[in-house]
Amino acid sequence: MSENKHTRRNFLKIAGGLIGLSAVGMWAELTKNQIDLLNKKTVTFPFNPNREISFTDEFIIKNSEGKVITYSAHCTHMGCIINKEINGKLICPCHGSEYNLNGIPVKGPAYKPLEKFKTTLSTDQKQVIIET
Ligand code: FES
Known part of the structure; x- marks a missing residue:
């Protein structure tokens, strides 16, 4: 028991x-x-269908072949804001890293790709809607 x-x-x-x-x-x-x-959170920006690359405060919006893709504008090296595109390359102003238009680094010191965000267009196609 x-x-x-x-x-x-x-x-x-x-x-x-x-x-x-x-x-x-x-x-x-x-x-x-x-x-x-x-x-x-979701952020929206005006969409310019005539530009392949647009820079906003913290985002790089790529409009190519009917697709809109958003990358973070923060360089993966030390976080500086990428704000320039020259000859198909996104250039970081701080230490010279370069990324191709798919967000892949092609010149260091950065070696990680840019962060990518889910992106859609509003129904009237005037706004880019980015989910962060
Ligand atoms: S922060 Fe961009 S290269 Fe250093």
Whole structure:
């Protein structure tokens, strides 16, 4: 009888622990999703269909072959704002890194590609909508 009582007590302890761990895991996942939602924001800029490359405060908008793509204008070397395009290359003014128009570094010191953001056009095609 006493041994049986221990077994049941142990079972309840283990089951309680597992339920507790599951609850903590679910809470952590929910919290993470809420933080992601809070951090996610949408910004819009006027769309110029006649320009292949447009620079905004923090974004580089590429309009090519019917596709609009947005890259971060922050250089992946040390974060300077890239604000110039020369001969199909995006130039960082700080230390001279160069990226091709797909955001891939072609000259260092930067070696990581520019961050890319989901981009759509408004239904009237006058605004670029960027999800960060
Ligand atoms: S911050 Fe762009 S090259 Fe250094």
